[in-house]
Amino acid sequence: MDRADVGALVQSAVDGDAAAWKALVEGLSPLVWSVVRSHRLSEADAHEVYQTAWFRFAQHLGRIREPEKAGSWLASTARHECLKVLKSLRRLTPTDDPQLLDRVSEDRTPEQSILDLEEAAAETERIRRVWQEFEELGDRCRQLLRVLMSSPPPSYQEVSVALGIAVGSIGPLRQRCLRRLRARLEARGAV
Amino acid sequence: MSGIGGEGTFEGGDAFAGEDPDLDLLEEELRRAATILDPVPPELRQIAVEAFALHDLDAQIAELTFDSVVDAIPVRGATDVPRMLTFHAGGVTVDVELTVQGLMGQVLPPQTAGIEVLSGPVSGSPLETDALGRFTYDRPLAGPFALRLRTGEGVLVTDWLTA
Numbered sequence: 001m002d003r004a005d006v007g008a009l010v011q012s013a014v015d016g017d018a019a020a021w022k023a024l025v026e027g028l029s030p031l032v033w034s035v036v037r038s039h040r041l042s043e044a045d046a047h048e049v050y051q052t053a054w055f056r057f058a059q060h061l062g063r064i065r066e067p068e069k070a071g072s073w074l075a076s077t078a079r080h081e082c083l084k085v086l087k088s089l090r091r092l093t094p095t096d097d098p099q100l101l102d103r104v105s106e107d108r109t110p111e112q113s114i115l116d117l118e119e120a121a122a123e124t125e126r127i128r129r130v131w132q133e134f135e136e137l138g139d140r141c142r143q144l145l146r147v148l149m150s151s152p153p154p155s156y157q158e159v160s161v162a163l164g165i166a167v168g169s170i171g172p173l174r175q176r177c178l179r180r181l182r183a184r185l186e187a188r189g190a191v
Numbered sequence: 192m193s194g195i196g197g198e199g200t201f202e203g204g205d206a207f208a209g210e211d212p213d214l215d216l217l218e219e220e221l222r223r224a225a226t227i228l229d230p231v232p233p234e235l236r237q238i239a240v241e242a243f244a245l246h247d248l249d250a251q252i253a254e255l256t257f258d259s260v261v262d263a264i265p266v267r268g269a270t271d272v273p274r275m276l277t278f279h280a281g282g283v284t285v286d287v288e289l290t291v292q293g294l295m296g297q298v299l300p301p302q303t304a305g306i307e308v309l310s311g312p313v314s315g316s317p318l319e320t321d322a323l324g325r326f327t328y329d330r331p332l333a334g335p336f337a338l339r340l341r342t343g344e345g346v347l348v349t350d351w352l353t354a
Contacts, residue, residue, distance in 0.1 A: 058245040
């Protein structure tokens with residue numbers, strides 16, 4: 001979302017405008033969800049962290065110092081909650097936690113989602129392959145790309161706080177990860 | 192690359208546009224894939240919309256100042272260790288111990304206070320402390336929670352946490 005818009009929407013929401021709040025939810029939910037997904041929590045934990053981030057945001061709304069950076073505020077909050085959940089899981093369960101191995105959206109299979117699409121068959125096949133190869137990438141690339149593919153595209157600042165990496169390293173890492181993904185697709189003859 | 196330094200444009204297509212347009216296209220394909228295959232669950236979006244009700248400028252926020260998940264050294268071999276939390280607002284401290292059975296806590300300095308355990312935008316379960324400020328809640332907590340306290344100093348709400 002455009003940062004000037006975000007700042008204005010936050011201000012309106014502080015003044016009690018529910019429509020402005022709704023617009024913030026619509027515009028920034030994919031970012032929060034992407035940050036949560038990039039940390040590979042279980043389905044239940046992912047849902048809880050998403051909610052905690054929004055509840056905190058609502059609670060702190062009138063006290064946020066830089067309203068135009070609300071996206072970064074939410075991304076950072078989501079990251080910290082994800083790390084806490086992962087840390088407490090590790091402490092309570094010394095062995096591999098099966099929850100951590102959960103895959104994306106169990107309630108709606110990729111096949112079903114694709115059927116919903118009114119796209120040409122070749123294109124949906126392409127998207128399925130891109131997603132499949134993305135999921136096979138190493139942790140670091142998968143994490144970065146999952147945040148980058150948020151819609152609308154996130155800013156440098158948002159990606160930086162979402163993942164705890166320096167702003168300056170995002171560009172080079174992004175290139176490397178996308179090149180790696182492309183190489184995988186080429187190797188499968190899917191380009 | 193443009194926009195190095197954290198102040199890159201927020202229209203991220205520009206923010207990350209590199210010298211290789213094919214990679215930009217690939218990122219765009221990933222974005223479409225995520226929108227289709229891993230979207231924000233609609234029920235979560237709805238909960239976030241309803242969370243506007245939590246916006247309350249009259250309540251003071253009791254900030255989390257200690258969380259054993261982050262700040263304590265784990266006891267070796269110990270499992271099911273209660274999670275210890277401390278919140279501060281003005282002159283009031285709230286200590287909370289979170290267990291699988293529920294939570295116990297104390298308001299300091301000792302005082303009677305009305306407490307609500309919140310789990311979302313709808314109103315929570317009311318509790319009263321005893322004269323020493325102690326309180327107990329006997330239901331397991333799952334998901335996000337916060338405490339709303341009515342004390343002599345006014346209304347406090349703790350930071351939201353994930354149980």
